[in-house]
Amino acid sequence: MSMPSAATGAALACLLAFAAHAETPRLGQPISAAELARLPRSVFPDGRGLPPGRGTVADGETLYDQRCASCHGPKGIDGSGGHLISDGAITGPDQDPAINNYWPYATTLWDFTRRAMPMNAPGSLTADETYAVTAWLLHLSGLLDADGVLDEKTLPAIRMPNRDGFDWIDARRP
Numbered sequence: 001m002s003m004p005s006a007a008t009g010a011a012l013a014c015l016l017a018f019a020a021h022a023e024t025p026r027l028g029q030p031i032s033a034a035e036l037a038r039l040p041r042s043v044f045p046d047g048r049g050l051p052p053g054r055g056t057v058a059d060g061e062t063l064y065d066q067r068c069a070s071c072h073g074p075k076g077i078d079g080s081g082g083h084l085i086s087d088g089a090i091t092g093p094d095q096d097p098a099i100n101n102y103w104p105y106a107t108t109l110w111d112f113t114r115r116a117m118p119m120n121a122p123g124s125l126t127a128d129e130t131y132a133v134t135a136w137l138l139h140l141s142g143l144l145d146a147d148g149v150l151d152e153k154t155l156p157a158i159r160m161p162n163r164d165g166f167d168w169i170d171a172r173r174p
């Protein structure tokens with residue numbers, strides 16, 4: 001076995017000395033149970049993770065006008081943030097994927113909205129507000145009546161038109 005050269009030894013000693021005394025960047029800090037509870041939970045396609053709550057299409061329309069329409073257009077069409085409702089196809093040269101023709105699950109739409117929207121204040125919607133605005137978007141998609149109500153039980157029961165349009169990959173390790 002060869003011995004480390006003097007130069008390598010010196011460099012190693014220097015590194016160890018640095019590691020022992022270096023200040024850490026202090027980027028992280030412990031999260032409190034209360035803060036943790038406020039963070040959005042992951043919601044799975046089958047509805048696992050959805051918190052209790054409730055929202056109507058009517059409440060969702062009001063909320064949408066106040067918090068979403070400026071970027072997504074009055075009825076989910078023609079907004080600078082991209083439209084949410086499409087009257088086009090999802091394949092071909094003029095493809096136009098949106099909630100009503102592309103998203104496979106209403107539950108993951110809820111999850112995305114809760115954690116990422118409105119883009120200027122992500123995470124600011126309560127669970128009830130997220131149920132309401134999702135109800136309005138599903139009403140605009142023709143999937144929920146005008147007097148419709150969503151909660152943690154009825155949302156996973158919505159069947160999105162493109163549910164079977166995806167190839168699923170089993171990402172679990174063998």
Ligand code: HEC
Pocket residue numbers: 064067068069070071072080081082083084097098099109112113117118119120125133
């Ligand atoms: C300040 C502008 C802005 C506001 C306000 C806003 N959004 Fe968005 N939204 C965007 C942008 C930009 C994207 C595209 C971002 C991306 O694809 O990562 C987006 C994407 C989305 C998507 C995904 C669309 C898709 O099919 O990929 C949904 C759903 C959505 N927004 C819902 C909402 C809802 C509901 C509200 C109101 C509670 C809202 N947004 C408010 C800018 C905004």
